Amino acid sequence: MDLAEKLKILSDAAKYDVSCSSSGSKRKNTTGGVGNAAASGICHSWTEDGRCVSLLKILFSNCCCYDCAYCVNRTSNDIPRATFTPQEVADLTINFYRRNYIEGLFLSSAIIKNCDYTMEMLLNTVKIIRKVHRFNGYIHLKAIPGADFKLIAEAGKYVDRMSANIELPSDGGLKLLAPQKKQTDILGSMERISERITVYKEDRKLTNKTVPFVPAGQSTQLIVGATPDHDLKILQLSENLYRNYQLKRVYYSAYVPVSNDPKLPMLKAPPLVRENRLYQADWLLRFYGFSAQELLDNNNPNFDLQLDPKSNWALRNLHLFPLEVNRVDYELLLRVPGIGVISAKRIVAARRFAALSYEDLKKIGVVLKRARYFITCRGKYYGEVPFKEHTIRQRIISPQPSVEQLTMFDGLGYKN
Numbered sequence: 368m369d370l371a372e373k374l375k376i377l378s379d380a381a382k383y384d385v386s387c388s389s390s391g392s393k394r395k396n397t398t399g400g401v402g403n404a405a406a407s408g409i410c411h412s413w414t415e416d417g418r419c420v421s422l423l424k425i426l427f428s429n430c431c432c433y434d435c436a437y438c439v440n441r442t443s444n445d446i447p448r449a450t451f452t453p454q455e456v457a458d459l460t461i462n463f464y465r466r467n468y469i470e471g472l473f474l475s476s477a478i479i480k481n482c483d484y485t486m487e488m489l490l491n492t493v494k495i496i497r498k499v500h501r502f503n504g505y506i507h508l509k510a511i512p513g514a515d516f517k518l519i520a521e522a523g524k525y526v527d528r529m530s531a532n533i534e535l536p537s538d539g540g541l542k543l544l545a546p547q548k549k550q551t552d553i554l555g556s557m558e559r560i561s562e563r564i565t566v567y568k569e570d571r572k573l574t575n576k577t578v579p580f581v582p583a584g585q586s587t588q589l590i591v592g593a594t595p596d597h598d599l600k601i602l603q604l605s606e607n608l609y610r611n612y613q614l615k616r617v618y619y620s621a622y623v624p625v626s627n628d629p630k631l632p633m634l635k636a637p638p639l640v641r642e643n644r645l646y647q648a649d650w651l652l653r654f655y656g657f658s659a660q661e662l663l664d665n666n667n668p669n670f671d672l673q674l675d676p677k678s679n680w681a682l683r684n685l686h687l688f689p690l691e692v693n694r695v696d697y698e699l700l701l702r703v704p705g706i707g708v709i710s711a712k713r714i715v716a717a718r719r720f721a722a723l724s725y726e727d728l729k730k731i732g733v734v735l736k737r738a739r740y741f742i743t744c745r746g747k748y749y750g751e752v753p754f755k756e757h758t759i760r761q762r763i764i765s766p767q768p769s770v771e772q773l774t775m776f777d778g779l780g781y782k783n
């Protein structure tokens with residue numbers, strides 16, 4: 368099989384892994400323009416310093432000996448298979464980089480033979496790229512849980528980011544759908560990667576000659592909707608991962624029905640709105656001081672698909688509102704729907720000089736179509752509906768009563 372054919376198979380096989388964000392865009396250069404965007408295996412991700420870089424996103428192999436029910440690459444599926452050599456991946460990366468197609472590599476793999484062998488192949492690949500080609504661009508490498516940690520630790524010296532995919536929210540889910548995987552192996556790898564990162568950060572404070580270890584941190588991917596686990600369980604797991612394993616990101620991937628295994632739910636389409644709600648809630652955990660237990664509880668274990676999680680929380684806690692924007696603490700401002708981190712900071716800075724008006728809030732960037740129901744400004748409430756949960760909820764879901772476009776002849780007695 369030639370290299371182009373392998374690339375086609377193994378870039379396509381990588382598309383369901385979202386633990387590095389993918390753009391999937393395909394755009395040809397135009398006359399006088401600069402650059403192409405190619406769908407074939409090129410995605411975008413963010414480096415430690417926040418730069419957006421385009422990555423070659425591929426699997427090393429899709430010849431998997433595991434049989435995870437939700438995965439297109441499972442051993443029992445009849446699909447075209449391919450495996451690169453470490454040299455081939457290294458050459459592809461360098462050639463694509465030299466042509467300016469990419470700035471880095473995202474490399475994952477199915478399990479070939481066993482975990483150790485697979486991790487060894489990945490390690491050999493990144494070693495060639497770094498040591499032989501002396502490539503200094505971004506590399507995101509998948510850690511293979513269950514592999515000898517010495518291999519993972521060695522690979523961590525050559526890459527910027529690593530991810531061990533948690534895959535499913537519960538151990539029970541893994542046992543049912545991915546029986547060859549163990550949650551203890553996955554969490555164990557994350558924990559040891561996290562410990563190494565901590566050691567590296569401490570050493571770096573003492574000397575800048577420290578060998579880097581996964582300097583852009585670790586991330587993981589969680590599949591949503593393949594098991595009956597509710598959003599509360601998923602969010603509590605993410606909270607735990609952020610707190611205990613210093614994860615940079617948890618990526619949520621709506622389950623895409625790609626196989627007919629009877630153990631899987633019958634879904635007509637991937638639960639994309641649910642995925643979006645989880646991303647919004649994840650943001651609230653990381654930047655807004657919310658806990659999973661505040662956003663959901665055992666009586667309401669799933670997000671409302673019609674409302675964003677912050678508005679949903681505010682409506683369930685209406686006794687805390689409305690808040691006077693000119694007086695309330697920063698931490699509470701962050702809890703107002705429609706007020707983000709930047710606008711909360713601007714409000715706190717600006718009101719030192721003078722009390723803000725409703726117009727000022729608009730200029731500052733507050734999303735008033737949501738915030739207006741939860742604030743007062745100079746003592747005045749601008750919600751325009753009774754301060755009741757169901758009326759506010761209705762207004763947030765459908766902000767304006769429908770307005771009909773008049774034709775030129777309306778009101779003149781003409782009929783179309």
Ligand code: SF4
Nearest residue numbers: 431433435438441477
């Ligand atoms: S290990 Fe499971 S999820 Fe990973 S490629 Fe193999 S079948 Fe798919």
